[in-house]
Amino acid sequence: MGLALFAALFFRLWSLQIVTGDRYLAEANQNRTREIRVQAPRGDVLDRDGKVLVDNRNSMALQLDPIEIPESAAERKELYVRIGRVLGRSPAWVAQKVASTEKNDPPGSPVTLTRDADDDLVYYLQEHQDQFPEVHVNRIFVRQYPQGTAAAHLLGSVGEVTAEDLKKNPEKQLAAGDSLGRAGIEQTYDNQLRGRAGDTRLQVDSTGRIIGQFPSTMPKPGENVRLSIDSGIQQAGEASLNSIGLRGAFVALDVRNGEVLGLGSTPNFDPSIFTRPLSQDQVDALYDEDTGAPLFNRAIGGQYAVGSIFKPFTALAALDAGVISPSDVVNDAGTIRISGQDFDNAGKQAHGPVDLRRSLEVSSDVYYYKLGAAMNGTPQLQNTARDFGFGRAAGIDIPGESEGLVPTPKWLNDAHRKQPEYYDPWVIGQNIQFAIGQGYFQASPLQMAVAYAALGNGGDLLEPQLMFQTEDSAGRVIKEAEPRVMNRIPIDPAARQVIMEGLHDAAQAPGGTSYKVFGGFPVKIAGKTGTAERAGEADQAWYAALAPYPDPKIAVVVTVEQGGFGADTAAPVASQILQTYFHKQAGQVSGGTGAVE
Amino acid sequence: MESSPLTDRERSSIGLRLMEKAGLAEMDGWLAVAVLGLFAMSLFTLQQATAEPTGQYLQRQALYGLVGIIGMIAISRIDYSRFRELRVGIYTFLCASIFAVFAFGVAARGSTNSLELPFFTFQPAELGKLLLILALAGFVIDGARRGTGFRRTLSYLALGLFPTGLVLLQDLGTSLVFAAITATILMIAGTRWTHLAAIGTGAIAFTAIVLVLMPMVGAPVLKEYQQDRLTSFLSPSSTIGDAGYQQNQAKVGIGAGGTTGRGDQATQSDLGFVPERHTDFIFAVVAERYGFVGAALVLSLFALLFWRALRLMTLSKNRYGTLVAGGIAAAIIFQVFVNVGMNLGIMPITGIPLPLVSYGGSAVIATFLMIGVLQSIHIESHAAQRSPWID
Numbered sequence: 001m002g003l004a005l006f007a008a009l010f011f012r013l014w015s016l017q018i019v020t021g022d023r024y025l026a027e028a029n030q031n032r033t034r035e036i037r038v039q040a041p042r043g044d045v046l047d048r049d050g051k052v053l054v055d056n057r058n059s060m061a062l063q064l065d066p067i068e069i070p071e072s073a074a075e076r077k078e079l080y081v082r083i084g085r086v087l088g089r090s091p092a093w094v095a096q097k098v099a100s101t102e103k104n105d106p107p108g109s110p111v112t113l114t115r116d117a118d119d120d121l122v123y124y125l126q127e128h129q130d131q132f133p134e135v136h137v138n139r140i141f142v143r144q145y146p147q148g149t150a151a152a153h154l155l156g157s158v159g160e161v162t163a164e165d166l167k168k169n170p171e172k173q174l175a176a177g178d179s180l181g182r183a184g185i186e187q188t189y190d191n192q193l194r195g196r197a198g199d200t201r202l203q204v205d206s207t208g209r210i211i212g213q214f215p216s217t218m219p220k221p222g223e224n225v226r227l228s229i230d231s232g233i234q235q236a237g238e239a240s241l242n243s244i245g246l247r248g249a250f251v252a253l254d255v256r257n258g259e260v261l262g263l264g265s266t267p268n269f270d271p272s273i274f275t276r277p278l279s280q281d282q283v284d285a286l287y288d289e290d291t292g293a294p295l296f297n298r299a300i301g302g303q304y305a306v307g308s309i310f311k312p313f314t315a316l317a318a319l320d321a322g323v324i325s326p327s328d329v330v331n332d333a334g335t336i337r338i339s340g341q342d343f344d345n346a347g348k349q350a351h352g353p354v355d356l357r358r359s360l361e362v363s364s365d366v367y368y369y370k371l372g373a374a375m376n377g378t379p380q381l382q383n384t385a386r387d388f389g390f391g392r393a394a395g396i397d398i399p400g401e402s403e404g405l406v407p408t409p410k411w412l413n414d415a416h417r418k419q420p421e422y423y424d425p426w427v428i429g430q431n432i433q434f435a436i437g438q439g440y441f442q443a444s445p446l447q448m449a450v451a452y453a454a455l456g457n458g459g460d461l462l463e464p465q466l467m468f469q470t471e472d473s474a475g476r477v478i479k480e481a482e483p484r485v486m487n488r489i490p491i492d493p494a495a496r497q498v499i500m501e502g503l504h505d506a507a508q509a510p511g512g513t514s515y516k517v518f519g520g521f522p523v524k525i526a527g528k529t530g531t532a533e534r535a536g537e538a539d540q541a542w543y544a545a546l547a548p549y550p551d552p553k554i555a556v557v558v559t560v561e562q563g564g565f566g567a568d569t570a571a572p573v574a575s576q577i578l579q580t581y582f583h584k585q586a587g588q589v590s591g592g593t594g595a596v597e
Numbered sequence: 598m599e600s601s602p603l604t605d606r607e608r609s610s611i612g613l614r615l616m617e618k619a620g621l622a623e624m625d626g627w628l629a630v631a632v633l634g635l636f637a638m639s640l641f642t643l644q645q646a647t648a649e650p651t652g653q654y655l656q657r658q659a660l661y662g663l664v665g666i667i668g669m670i671a672i673s674r675i676d677y678s679r680f681r682e683l684r685v686g687i688y689t690f691l692c693a694s695i696f697a698v699f700a701f702g703v704a705a706r707g708s709t710n711s712l713e714l715p716f717f718t719f720q721p722a723e724l725g726k727l728l729l730i731l732a733l734a735g736f737v738i739d740g741a742r743r744g745t746g747f748r749r750t751l752s753y754l755a756l757g758l759f760p761t762g763l764v765l766l767q768d769l770g771t772s773l774v775f776a777a778i779t780a781t782i783l784m785i786a787g788t789r790w791t792h793l794a795a796i797g798t799g800a801i802a803f804t805a806i807v808l809v810l811m812p813m814v815g816a817p818v819l820k821e822y823q824q825d826r827l828t829s830f831l832s833p834s835s836t837i838g839d840a841g842y843q844q845n846q847a848k849v850g851i852g853a854g855g856t857t858g859r860g861d862q863a864t865q866s867d868l869g870f871v872p873e874r875h876t877d878f879i880f881a882v883v884a885e886r887y888g889f890v891g892a893a894l895v896l897s898l899f900a901l902l903f904w905r906a907l908r909l910m911t912l913s914k915n916r917y918g919t920l921v922a923g924g925i926a927a928a929i930i931f932q933v934f935v936n937v938g939m940n941l942g943i944m945p946i947t948g949i950p951l952p953l954v955s956y957g958g959s960a961v962i963a964t965f966l967m968i969g970v971l972q973s974i975h976i977e978s979h980a981a982q983r984s985p986w987i988d
Binding site: 002005006008009010012013014016017018020021022023024025027028029031032203204 | 892899930
């Protein structure tokens, strides 16, 4: 009998130590140390002058260690009740947090119970750590936005890594608890901004008390990203668009290198709402069409008919095709009949004899109807449009661009093969509408700005870039953006000169379409109004400007949905932006005269 | 030329003669190896594994051991048969000392089972194990001449269970040892199997009443923590602070020890995950630090001890010696099995120390005294063989 007892003990000892020893060794090691990921502060986002657009604040987060969650339902419940009591929450609330973490986050992720825990709670938990060995207080970084809503659309937001992110981005070496850029600059430059989390291995005793620390890896702070945005321009554009109270967008580019000086979209939103979990109401409001879908970045994602601001490109196409010379005169009687159909100027206003320069100054539609008709049956207009970047994404370094649309007979036929019930064959009228930036043609404000910049610099189609340079946390430059030329468009300098003259006159000659806005502007500029018809809505206002004339440095495009004539709503916004720009450039330029009469 | 007062032969055997003088040479060498080996293991483990408070456990355990070894040698020089004559006095002292705990006892770890003496906190129940063996074996031998009726069996049972019951009110684990001693002596004494079966049935019924019925009617015999320990073995839990958690941590520590142990990396015991690491769970510490090699060595030494004790049962010069040796073997082996089993997670936590290895004065000294009695049986059996006409 004694032998049997000894045999039993020996066997059990052998099975524990020799057979399953490795498993217990692993458990013992886990018992002894608790690995804490030390978050790296994410890099700041700055404007071109170093003004902070996004930085971090510290916050204390209460997190539940998933290892400590018991398996039995009764013990789980007991834990949830105990934790709920300190937090002033129901056990169901705690259970829900655990469930959603298990569902969405990578395996082993701590369950974040609250962020921004107040000091009283933090002190209480630290003093009573033995009663709550499962709950840890960790310092986390939360994004903050010192400039408020400024540039909200391009900054983007960050979110905690999910299980899906881990699967999708194996190369990023993400771990539970890391932040990941979700949109805008935060997404594009996530690798630079994110930094690398460190590890602290803490030695703990059986009550969870920390009694020592093992060698750790220090967190590496993320790089700062300095944007080419000028806060002044950004704010001028946003404030002036907001004051109109309509949906719209603006883009300001440096025509020499493609740097984005300002880019905004209204309605706007407060980027800091994404630092906390959103309620369903908040989410709905961000996407609701009735409130203008504030999250939608109209500057890069909007696809619109652009109206007359497209005319310079039609003119270049026609000159290139030899359809017309700059001095050819067309008699604008306010309406023109082509293939048995009448095409009218806005309000059938007659401008009399117009050459190329004058056609831009007064924005004669008839002149361009003729060009569109003349180029129908050739790919000329479409090719020129594509040369200037229409019909594809401009390549700005934030996600969300639309491609726009350059309509061709083939495209229309294909579209109708898919939807035969809307049979609308390609006829000459399609090309005529296209010639004045209407019909099926669609472009985003960004695409227009890029095209104007190419016109302004003599033909270099530049990729618009928000990133100016990246810097380490001490401010040393790591990488500078280089201008990227997507296409060199062979523009005849003489033709360009006539077009620029026409645009200058449109802005600043007494007969020009935006003379009432820019007539008294202290800097010579070239600008073009646009008024796009949209089915069932008031016209959409556009303005495109190049300044200073004749050797422009900045291109500005503004659009206001349902803003009526371009000169009424869009041009004043452009004027505010240009005033800010030149005020900064010259350090002077008194007052503005950009007000609408 | 100076000459030594001793001849070469005398010089070479001087050690042996010293041992003869102390009676050591007549002792059972293997038994001594087992006992001293186990105690050395205890000192070694305490020195390596318990840093707090520095050295205190080690020094005191060494002192207890010294007292125990002197007591062992002393008791081995006494003819154990004398204890049979003193059975009534021993039994009375046993019951009185356990009673004294109720009157003057001090509390430790939820139970009151010790007396505060000068220099020493004494647990009468530890010594009581030996006293019960010596007295009960005496009563059984004495009564054997008067018949083997069920009444006789019941009276021995009552003699064993009276102190057992007293101890149960103080310490569950020790009372189980008392019960094991009583049952073993009755069995070896040749009690009829029908009687044993009846007693067994009674024991089961009693256990059921104590564990299930009494708590149900609101009169628990066991304290809550005792019940907790017994039941947690059946449903291990992982909540810090409860018995199942502790047992689980001990198991993790033992498993982590692997084949050769973790040495100073033995974090389960060093960082306090293993509870009571110098007393009840010292086996887990040995197993984690020294691995299967160390733990198996401890078990082997106990097996050696057990084998020598069984051998003495057959060699004993009289039946009293057989009963006493059997009782001592049972007491030690029962404690080893329950304690190691609890460390290995196959027995409930009952607070029984590992003989000679766990830190603790009363238990160490009492165990050495038991071994001393075994040595006395050995010495007497040799003496009997040399003069076969004396019995």
